[in-house]
Amino acid sequence: MKIAVVLFNLGGPDSLEAIEPFLFNLFSDRDIFKLPFGQKTFAKFISSRRAPKVAGEYKLIGGKSPINMWTEEQRQILQKLLRFYHKEIDVYTAMRYWKPLTQEAVDKVEDGDYDKIILLPLYPHYSITTTGSSYNEWMRHYSGDKKIISLINNYPTQHKYAAAINQRIDETLEKFPSEVRENVQLVFSAHGTPVSLVKKGDPYSKHIKETVAAVMKARKNSHAHHLCYQSKVGPMKWLEPATDAMIRNLSAKGKKNLLIIPISFVSDHVETLFELDIEYRHVADECGIQNYIVMRGLNDSTLFLEGLTELVNEEIKKDSRLAE
Numbered sequence: 626m627k628i629a630v631v632l633f634n635l636g637g638p639d640s641l642e643a644i645e646p647f648l649f650n651l652f653s654d655r656d657i658f659k660l661p662f663g664q665k666t667f668a669k670f671i672s673s674r675r676a677p678k679v680a681g682e683y684k685l686i687g688g689k690s691p692i693n694m695w696t697e698e699q700r701q702i703l704q705k706l707l708r709f710y711h712k713e714i715d716v717y718t719a720m721r722y723w724k725p726l727t728q729e730a731v732d733k734v735e736d737g738d739y740d741k742i743i744l745l746p747l748y749p750h751y752s753i754t755t756t757g758s759s760y761n762e763w764m765r766h767y768s769g770d771k772k773i774i775s776l777i778n779n780y781p782t783q784h785k786y787a788a789a790i791n792q793r794i795d796e797t798l799e800k801f802p803s804e805v806r807e808n809v810q811l812v813f814s815a816h817g818t819p820v821s822l823v824k825k826g827d828p829y830s831k832h833i834k835e836t837v838a839a840v841m842k843a844r845k846n847s848h849a850h851h852l853c854y855q856s857k858v859g860p861m862k863w864l865e866p867a868t869d870a871m872i873r874n875l876s877a878k879g880k881k882n883l884l885i886i887p888i889s890f891v892s893d894h895v896e897t898l899f900e901l902d903i904e905y906r907h908v909a910d911e912c913g914i915q916n917y918i919v920m921r922g923l924n925d926s927t928l929f930l931e932g933l934t935e936l937v938n939e940e941i942k943k944d945s946r947l948a949e
Contacts, residue, residue, distance in 0.1 A: 626713065626740045626741065626946060627713045627714075627715075627737065627738065627739045627740050627741075628711055628713065628714040628715075628739060628740065628741045628742075628743065628941065629714075629715050629716075629717060629734045629737060629739040629741070629742045629743070630703070630704075630707065630714065630715070630716045630717070630742075630743045630745055630937055631716075631717050631718070631719050631730055631734065631742065631743070631744050631745065631763070632696065632699065632700055632703070632716065632717070632718045632719065632745055632746075632747055633719055633721070633744060633745065633746040633747060633748065633755075633756065633759035633760070633763075634692065634696050634718065634719075634720055634721070634746075634747045634748075634759075634892075635692065635720065635721050635722055635755070636690075636692065636693065636696075636720025636721055636722045636723035636724065636726075637689070637690025637691075637692040637693060637722075637723060637894050637895065638683065638689060638690055638723060639689050639690065639693055639723065639724065640688065640689055641680050641683060641684070641688055641689070643689075643723065644676050644679050644680050644683060645672050645673060645676040646672075646723075647722055647723045648668075648671070648672035648675055648676060648679065649668050649669060649672040650668075650721075650722040650723065651668075651672075651722045652667065652668035652671050652672055653665060653668040654721070654722075654758055656753055656754060656757055656758035656761060657754045657758065679895075682895055682899045682900075683895060683899075685899055685903055686895060686898040686899050686903075690723075690894050690895060691892070691893055691894060691898070692892050692893070692894040693720070693723070693724075695892035695893065695894075695922070695924045695925070696718055696720070696747065696892060697718065698924070698925050699747070699891075699892070699924075699925065699930060699933075700716050700717070700718050701716075702925065702927075702930045703716050703930050703933055703934065703937075704716035706930060706931065706934040707934055707937060707938075710934075710938060711941070715737065715739075717730045717733055717734060718730060719731070719759065719762075719763060721758060721759050721762060727759070727762045727763055727766055728766050730763075731763065731766040731767050734767075734769075735767070735768070735769050739773070740773060740946065741773050741775070741941070741944055741946075742773055742774045742775070743774075743775050743777065743937055743940050743941070744759075744760060744763060744774065744775065744776045744777065745777050745933065745936065745937060746759060746760075746776075746777065746779075747891050747892070748779075748889075748891075749779060749780050749781050749783070749786055749832070749836065749889075749891065750779055750781050750815075750828075750829050750832035750833050750836065750889055751778050751779040751827075751828055751829060751832060752818060752822070752827055752828075752829035753822070753827055754818060754822070754827075754829075755829075756776075756778065756779070760776055775940050775943075775944075777936050777937075777940060779828070779832055780932075780936055781832040781833070781835040781836040781839070782835050782836065782838075782839040783932045783935070783936060784839075784843075784932070785928050785929065785931050785932030785935065786836075786929055786932045787836065787839040787840050787843050788843065788928050788932075789923050789926040789928035789929035789932065790836075790840050790886070790888070790923070791840055791843055791844050792926065792928055793886075793920050793921065793922075793923065793926070794811065794840075794844070794884065794886060794920060796920075796921075797884050797918055797920045797921075798884065800918050801882060801884070801916055801918065802916070805882045805915075805916065807848075808848075808880075808882060809848055809882045809883070809884050809916075810848065810849050810850070810851060810875055810880045810882060810883050810884065811841075811848045811849065811850040811851070811884050811886060812850075812851050812853065812868070812871060812872070812875070812883050812884065812885050812886060813833075813837050813840075813850065813851065813852045813853070813886045813888040814853055814854070814855050814868045814871075814885055814886065814887055814888060814901060815833045815852065815853075815854050815855070815864075815887075815888045815889040816854070816855060816856050816889045816890070816896065817854030817855060817856055817857050817863040817864045817867070818830065818854075818863065818864055819859075819861050819862065819863055819864075820861075820862045820863060820864060821861065821862075823864070830864055833852070833888060833889060834852065836888060837850065837852050837888065848884075849880075851871055851875070852888075853865075853866045853867060853868045853870070853871035854866070854867060854868065855867070855868040855869075855896065855900055855901070855905075856896055856900065868885075868901070868905060869905055869908045872905060872908050872909050872912065872914065872917075873908065873912050875914075876909075876912040876913050876914050877912070881913065881914055881915040881916070882914075882915060882916040883909065883914055883916070883917050883918070884918055884920060885901055885905070885917070885918065885919040885920060886920045887901060887919070887920065887922060890922055891922065891923045891924075891929065892922045892923065892924050893921060893922035893924060894922075897919065897921075897922055901919045902919045906919075
C-alpha cells in the first residue's frame with residue numbers, strides 16, 4: 626500500500642524579489658482576509674505598499690526566509706524516519722503562499738497513485754488562518770478520491786513535541802549566567818489572531834494554552850512563565866497581552882532575565898529572527914532587561930520529528946487497509 630504524507634506550511638519568500646508576490650498570495654487568502662469584492666485589487670495594493678518595509682526586515686536576516694530550508698530538512702528527516710516503518714511512503718511539502726505551492730504537491734501526489742494521503746500541518750495549533758486555510762487550498766486543487774485523505778487536525782500536547790520545546794528551553798537556559806538561571810522568566814510568544822476569530826470558535830488560542838501547560842507540567846513548573854502574542858496587523862483587537870508590552874511589564878516588576886520562547890512556530894523565520902530577536906530586543910534594551918535570549922526554533926529537532934512520526938503512524942493504524 627502506497628502512502629503520501631503532505632506537510633502543510635506557510636512558506637516564505639526565497640529572495641527579496643519574491644517578497645511582493647508572496648505578500649500578494651497572503652493577502653489574497655479569503656480564509657484570512659475575506660472581502661465582499663475586490664480581493665485581488667486589495668491584495669495587489671497592500672502587498673506593493675508593504676513590500677519595501679518587509680524587505681528591510683528580510684535584509685537583516687539574510688535576504689530570504691529560512692522557513693523553506695528548515696521545512697525541506699524536516700521533510701527529509703521525517704521521510705527517513707517513516708520509511709523505517711513503511712517502505713512505500715513519500716513525504717511532500719505544500720506551502721500556502723510560496724514555492725512549492727499546493728498545486729505542485731497535489732500534482733505529485735495525484736501522479737503517484739497513492740492508497741492513502743495524510744495531511745500533516747506544521748502548525749501544532751489549529752486555526753482557520755493556518756491549518757484551515759492550507760486544507761481548503763488542498764481541497765480546491767485535489768481532484769482524486771477524497772475518501773483516502775486524512776487530516777491531522779492539531780497536536781498541541783503531543784508528548785515529543787512538548788519534550789522538544791523543553792529540550793530547546795534547557796539548551797537556552799545554559800546561555801544565561803549561572804547565578805541568574807533559577808530566576809529566568811520563561812516568556813512564551815505566540816503569533817496572535819484577532820479576538821473576533823476566538824469569538825467565532827477558532828480553537829487556536831485554547832491550543833496554545835494547552836501547549837504551554839503541557840510544557841510547564843513536563844518541567845515541573847521549573848520557572849515563572851508568561852504567555853503573550855506577537856505579529857499584530859491592522860486596527861482590530863487582537864489577543865493580548867502583546868509581547869512587547871509583556872517585556873516592558875516584566876522589566877517594570879524587576880524581572881530582568883527573559884527567555885523568549887516562540888511557541889506557535891516549529892521553525893525559525895522572520896517572526897522569530899527579526900521580530901523577536903531584533904525588533905523586540907530593542908524594546909528589551911530600552912526598558913533595562915539585562916539578559917534577553919530568544920530560543921531557537923525546533924527546526925531539525927530529532928524529538929520533534931519523532932513526534933511527527935508517531936502522529937503519522939497513529940493515523941496509519943486507524944486505516945485497516947494499511948495494517949502491516
